Amino acid sequence: MSDEIDNKQSIQAQSSETMNQYSGSAAADIDYVRPAEIPEQDLYHGHSFITKWVFCQDAKVIGVQYFLTAVFTGVVGLILSWLMRLQLGFPGLAGFMTAEHYYQFVTMHGMIMVVYFLTALFLGGFGNYLIPLMVGARDMVFPYVNMISFWMFFIAVAVLMASFFVPGGPTGSGWTLYPPQAILEGTPGSGMGILLMLVSLSLFVIGFTMGGLNYLITILQARTRGMTLMRMPLTVWGIFTATVLAMLAFPALLVSSIMMTLDKVLGTSFFMPTILKAGEVLEYGGGSPILFQHLFWFFGHPEVYIVALPAFGIVSDLISVHARKNIFGYRMMVWAIVGIGALSFFVWAHHMYVSGMNPWFGFFFATTTLIIAVPTAMKVYNWIITLWRGNIRINTVMLWCLGFIVTFVNGGITGIFLGNVSVDVPLSDTYFVVAHFHMVMGIAPLMVIMGAVYHWFPLVAGRMLHEGLGKWHFWITFLGAYSIYFPMHYLGFIGVPRRYFEMYDSPYMTSAIGMNEFISLAAFIVGAAQFILIFNIIKTLKTGKPAGKNPWKANSLEWHTSTVPPEHGNFGDRLPVVHRWPYDFSVPGAKEDFIPQTTPPSEVVHTEVEKT
């Protein structure tokens, strides 16, 4: 189906088929895979506690470290969102909540969730754990750099969290950090807070670059024998493309951070025009605030896809495994991921339709933005067609996938509103935007993360998570989150602007008090429901049912390791040899409803398997 192995092999395969009719002894020929190009990787095996669990060079441990750190920041972000909803639903109930605090919570919640939670979780967490296993490598190609990458991230998180404790508190400039207000009096945390934020972001970029180089080279140059690009699981494709985006988009963030730091510390005027504050003209002059917005969104829009593409990839794999059916249109899925990634660099200014940039840009960016809708829609179609005539296990993992489809389609459709330039005019900077991006890049990727946790936990820990708790977790989260963000769109229609500490008595805003209270209550419940997962994990680690090998009957390589959980080096003495794509489920004529990637053709000669 996808690209063929080189001609030589296919000729051999044909010849061996003809030979097969006479004798079975030539079976080795159809199983031919080119010999290894790459010598065995030397691995550093830690022996002390420190080298095994702290400064560890095993990608799987690093992945778990990333995961736990990201989850920690995520819990901080969750608590901040509770505080925000407390203020919005029940103003004045929390006595300590001033406008300053509210804006600081908004800012930190946004930045933590987008960068330190989702990005780090998908690329650092799932990327590190799954890439080497899925492509059949012993480890990441540069384990030492990988280890440094995590610790850079850790320091970045520490710096970020430190900003809660400096005088003035963390920055309250909104996660977009727009100058001039981000570094001027009048915005909370415009002193140390914003500086620590910028430093933390720079550290994150540096750390991520180290990790990203590892992911890319591992995928490009360290796959196992027989693992062609078109035999890689879509998870790997998603993480790969997202990493490429990150490598090209984070530079803009780094540059804008450096420039803003200089504006703040040295008094340069990169982004600072002449400003009159409190009757006095400041020392600044001649800079361009819109330049920052361009730089920021040149990073910021690919960032959306850095979060979304791994989610696309992972959910494709989960749906395929649990629907017991090959992913429909694999090649289309791959090209859609790559195409979305490429296009994402040409749409950034759709965040800036009403920013005061040259309005003629609107035509270009609206067009490119809506073009992206096409490959994205194709992916959605392929997911649901994969379900068609499948054999769908309705377990926790599948539930999360279904929840993903609903929330993602919902959020994607509202994206068409916001991408279409003149429709964006009334809706931008209102709660419609808040609802849209939470639905499409908050809840939808979160659904995938949860599905992925339930799916791969048996591999990581060797025990099955409890299904009943998992289902409760899913239904509360899905129904709750949907009832938070679906009605929230209508707040945007009324015209309620985002980032409002309180609404006062504006008529069209007070009409929504009831809805705000409802949303806040739902948010408290959904947030609390996440602790079900933590409880489930702790309980499972103690008393969970042992998973055994390949509990989901999946095909991809991570389930075919020598031990469960996989040890350092992943595959024991010999690396696996790959003969097919990872989606050979329910192949007609096969004994079981799955054929692992490592199964040679000679073992399934009587099946009608498509050539991949």
Next chain:
Amino acid sequence: MHVGIIFFLVILGSVLFHIFTPWYWTDIASNWQGMDDTITLTFWVGGGVFVAVCLFMIYCVFKFSYKEGRKVEYKPEDKKLERILTWATTIGVAALLAPGLIIWNQYVNVPKNALEVDVMAWQWGWQYRLPGEDGKLGTTKVVNINDENPFGINPDDPFGQDDIMIQSDVLNLKIDRPVKILLRSVDVLHNWYVPQFRSKMDAVPGVITFYWFEPNKVGEYEVLCAEYCGVGHYAMRGTVIVQDEQNYNQWLNEQETYSELVAKQNKLEIEKNKIVKKIDLN
């Protein structure tokens, strides 16, 4: 079974919510009906796709849930189906994009007879300036702003002398007359937004941005700041009053021009000097 039912109820609930929602647009009070229409169109198309996709998914969940030994289709690709879906989506998206671009074209091309209004934003408030009889606004500079010259008008600019200065956050507008809002800011980003007019644009310090609309409904509307501008963002409100011609002209005549203000201040200055001299003499 119950999984499909719950998902179905979610979709049904969404549709019903949309139909019966008490929370929807404020009544439009400007010429941008086209924006509302495009949103409605997008709702029909987008909502249709959403419902269709979800119903298909729910059907699959009902029909193909796990049964040992169920015969599963093995068909990795269907080129024809994929092509049809791609083209159908492309056409749908183009149909939504076209009206959007047409309206945007109107949005960026300001009618010639539009009244220019200078909206000056600061942390945290608004003030307005209208052109005088010459129909032109004088140029401004942030560094010129002081108590005597609250708008920073260039004192040497002849167009600026008769500019009408409204030193309150209430702006009156004449009904059915296009208005070109010229936005500037003296400190940080702001955004002059009236939900009923549907239109908005950021005020960026250092440059002048613009947009236009034509108020077509008499009434009093609240102005909101729609771009985060610091701790007072949520409290940065103003008012627009749309009036018929007679009331508008009456209001306009009550306002002060720049030269009047300068004259008044000079007079004050002279008076003050006189007093000072008197004191000196004494």
Next chain:
Amino acid sequence: MSEQKIADYEFKPGFTGMAKDTGSDQTMFKGVHWGKAMMWIFLLSDTFVFSCFLISYMKGRASTTVEWPYPSEVFALTVFGVSVPLLLIAIMTFVLITSSGTMALAVKYGYEKNRKMCGWLVLATAIGGLTFVGMQAFEWSKLIHEGVRPWENPFGAAQFGSYFFMITGFHGTHVSIGVIFLFIYAYKVFAGHYDTQKRGWFTTMKGDYVEIEILGLYWHFVDLVWVFIFAFFYLW
């Protein structure tokens, strides 16, 4: 990893052949060392960093309200009483480009396993880089002496000082890091680490002369970036 062989891989002709080669199993870039592939991708990322800097500079220069200073006056150097425009910069550029040449030769001798020549050439490159950084420090001190600061500039727009110090500073940091690594690698070459395949200090990778080439890639890149900075700051 040190000696990769392209095991019986036959490249296929034509566009479809290229696509198949690209998507073939194990590696996309046949026979390319991991470290070398990593350096290329890192440099691609770094290109975006410098592009962002330079595009911001162009935007800043185009939109400033005060006039931009005239480069050949600002960067003139008075030699024996004659003001020669761009003299120092010409020398700096010459030194840096020469060091690129010595680097290329070092790579060549490295692959020939000529330890001595390779070592001396890496050392020469390091000294070239150090000279460049030294001259840049001199230029900075001259400008600072004349009153140019990141936040102000007696010759015109304040942004001139801001962008100049930031971008040349960022590039100078790249050069300095390169110089440090050049000295380390020169030591490693002379000590014979690449001949004996001694493992690195931190990693488990075996030493190989390919590391000289990887460092060379970085060095040429830094050089190339300088050409752009030179064009945009001094010739525009």
